[in-house]
Amino acid sequence: MNLAVNWVWMLTAIVVIAGLGIFCIVTRRNMFRMLMGFTMLTKAVTLAFVTGGTLWGQPGLGQTLAIIVIVIEAAVTAVGLSMIVNIYRHYGAVNTNQIKRLRG
Amino acid sequence: MQSPELFWAMRILLPLFLGAVVTYVIGKIISRIKGDRAGGVVAAVIALVVTVAAYILCFTYPGAASAGAESGIAWLGSLKPDALSLLMAKIMFPLVILVAIYSLGYMKDDSGTDKYYALMLIMAGGMMGVVGAGDIISLYVFFEILSISSYCLVSFRKESWEPIEAGFKYVIINALGSTVAIFGLSLLYIYSGSVSMAEIAAHISGLPDLPVLAALALITGGFGVKAAMVPLHSWLPDAHSAAPSGISALLSGIVIQVGFFALLRLILGVFPLQMQMVGTILIILAAVTTTYGNFIAIAQKDIKRMLAYSSVAQMGYIILGFGVGFYFHSADGFTGGLFHIETHAFMKALAFLSVGCIIEKTGTRRIADLKGVGRVMPATAVAFTIAALGLAGIPAFSGFMSKLMIYKCGFQAGTALGVVLSSIAILNSIISLGYYMPAIHTLFSPAGEAAAKVKGTVSPAILLPIVIMVLITLVLGWHPDLGLGPVNAAVLEILNIIGG
Numbered sequence: 001m002n003l004a005v006n007w008v009w010m011l012t013a014i015v016v017i018a019g020l021g022i023f024c025i026v027t028r029r030n031m032f033r034m035l036m037g038f039t040m041l042t043k044a045v046t047l048a049f050v051t052g053g054t055l056w057g058q059p060g061l062g063q064t065l066a067i068i069v070i071v072i073e074a075a076v077t078a079v080g081l082s083m084i085v086n087i088y089r090h091y092g093a094v095n096t097n098q099i100k101r102l103r104g
Numbered sequence: 105m106q107s108p109e110l111f112w113a114m115r116i117l118l119p120l121f122l123g124a125v126v127t128y129v130i131g132k133i134i135s136r137i138k139g140d141r142a143g144g145v146v147a148a149v150i151a152l153v154v155t156v157a158a159y160i161l162c163f164t165y166p167g168a169a170s171a172g173a174e175s176g177i178a179w180l181g182s183l184k185p186d187a188l189s190l191l192m193a194k195i196m197f198p199l200v201i202l203v204a205i206y207s208l209g210y211m212k213d214d215s216g217t218d219k220y221y222a223l224m225l226i227m228a229g230g231m232m233g234v235v236g237a238g239d240i241i242s243l244y245v246f247f248e249i250l251s252i253s254s255y256c257l258v259s260f261r262k263e264s265w266e267p268i269e270a271g272f273k274y275v276i277i278n279a280l281g282s283t284v285a286i287f288g289l290s291l292l293y294i295y296s297g298s299v300s301m302a303e304i305a306a307h308i309s310g311l312p313d314l315p316v317l318a319a320l321a322l323i324t325g326g327f328g329v330k331a332a333m334v335p336l337h338s339w340l341p342d343a344h345s346a347a348p349s350g351i352s353a354l355l356s357g358i359v360i361q362v363g364f365f366a367l368l369r370l371i372l373g374v375f376p377l378q379m380q381m382v383g384t385i386l387i388i389l390a391a392v393t394t395t396y397g398n399f400i401a402i403a404q405k406d407i408k409r410m411l412a413y414s415s416v417a418q419m420g421y422i423i424l425g426f427g428v429g430f431y432f433h434s435a436d437g438f439t440g441g442l443f444h445i446e447t448h449a450f451m452k453a454l455a456f457l458s459v460g461c462i463i464e465k466t467g468t469r470r471i472a473d474l475k476g477v478g479r480v481m482p483a484t485a486v487a488f489t490i491a492a493l494g495l496a497g498i499p500a501f502s503g504f505m506s507k508l509m510i511y512k513c514g515f516q517a518g519t520a521l522g523v524v525l526s527s528i529a530i531l532n533s534i535i536s537l538g539y540y541m542p543a544i545h546t547l548f549s550p551a552g553e554a555a556a557k558v559k560g561t562v563s564p565a566i567l568l569p570i571v572i573m574v575l576i577t578l579v580l581g582w583h584p585d586l587g588l589g590p591v592n593a594a595v596l597e598i599l600n601i602i603g604g
Binding site: 011018022025031034035038041042044045048049051052055056058061065068069072073075076079080083084086087090091099 | 241244245248251252255256259262265268269271272275276279280283284286287290291293294297299
């Protein structure tokens with residue numbers, strides 16, 4: 001297996017996944033999809049750490065960092081979901097264009 | 105002899121995080137037995153004891169003692185506190201202590217205040233971790249601890265719609281920001297194969313490559329969200345005005361500055377050779393941020409949103425100080441920026457705390473409805489006036505001294521750019537009077553209906569922090585040298601790193 005070819009592919013995958021995640025957060029109006037976009041963006045970061053670890057011959061360190069990122073992502077997602085639940089209680093909607101009362 | 109790393113871990117971080125757990129558990133038990141209010145009071149007392157103890161321990165900081173005294177402990181490498189961290193600790197602890205006392209009076213009718221004080225301690229621990237971090241992963245982890253606890257604190261009053269909606273906006277934008285920042289950091293890891301800042305810096309000693317520039321851009325963007333640089337500030341006015349007033353004071357006073365501090369730490373630790381470029385970026389961002397924040401603040405009708413936009417503008421001043429410092433390689437710029445962090449923390453906290461007290465008594469946040477409130481609650485209104493005049497940079501208040509240093513370093517640089525920057529800063533100071541003066545005028549004009557609603561006196565727990573902050577603002581305005589000691593040590597540290 002040729003590592004040099006491999007990491008170009010990996011970098012492309014990282015950039016594509018990160019781009020998809022940011023696109024998802026910016027364009028979607030459903031709050032769950034916005035959180036999903038955030039989750040996808042963190043997946044790109046996870047992949048980047050694993051790639052870096054493999055490249056430099058420290059797979060253990062790369063995976064450790066990936067797990068740290070996953071844990072933090074889970075915590076942020078939990079807080080976000082709890083806020084969506086509360087928003088649903090107040091408005092009965094989960095779309096951001098239906099709940100806009102605060103101005104920019 | 106103790107090393108600074110072990111000191112930071114054992115004397116600053118451990119008490120705060122352990123204290124958070126103890127506060128929550130004991131507060132919960134007491135509120136089960138004696139009711140919610142008693143639980144909140146006990147939690148507040150424990151939180152106060154912990155923060156005061158950690159603050160006192162701050163003064164026994166061993167300095168740059170005995171390198172490698174405890175080098176056997178591997179995880180100590182992830183912390184690297186220095187004079188800059190100590191300065192932030194000396195600003196943050198008094199602020200947290202005063203806000204905790206204030207909340208004792210301000211949050212007494214809320215339920216679940218045991219969680220409130222525990223989250224506040226976690227937030228303080230996160231901040232101290234960020235300022236003492238020595239590698240990119242611990243920086244990120246502590247930053248997320250800080251962010252997650254502040255998300256929860258902003259939407260603490262979940263019974264009303266505003267904190268929840270502002271909280272969701274805060275979560276999404278800030279989560280995006282910190283993920284973009286860690287994306288930049290992961291590029292640095294791929295590029296250099298190490299997470300320690302010193303080793304990454306050794307890898308990029310030459311001219312910057314494309315990945316390094318991409319990483320710098322992503323990191324600046326990511327932490328720029330946290331530091332509320334225009335155009336990434338849109339979460340700030342919502343979150344800071346929807347939060348309970350004590351938390352608004354902490355967020356505006358120190359949390360956004362810690363966001364900028366994380367960026368500063370990375371610039372100093374990882375990119376010390378690209379000073380000119382970093383300086384240019386910071387100067388442009390600062391000029392836009394200050395001007396935009398001030399102009400939008402004039403249009404605000406809600407007093408807390410006005411103060412929130414003024415935080416954006418003041419953040420611009422701080423960044424301007426550092427930008428000029430990096431660009432012209434001048435120590436005065438750093439002194440001005442750091443001293444403005446110090447004075448602004450107390451002035452802005454004072455403004456938010458006194459406004460919070462006024463809002464609690466009158467039940468309205470519209471500036472136009474606050475007519476004559478200053479005549480029925482004179483002490484609070486005078487405190488707000490002092491804070492507003494200090495923020496505008498009127499002589500005799502602490503804000504003037506720190507802004508003066510920022511103006512001075514621009515003029516001292518001697519080039520056209522420096523003079524233009526100082527002029528922009530002075531003009532902005534005048535523009536900012538355009539929204540502080542009408543607010544002060546409304547407060548002291550003949551009484552309206554909101555003033556008639558005020559009854560009862562302000563509780564001493566609310567009044568005490570306000571009085572202390574008024575004293576700090578006045579004393580630093582007359583004797584700035586009293587607050588300049590830790591600032592000068594921190595500036596020396598920066599100059600050591602960038603070699604000047």
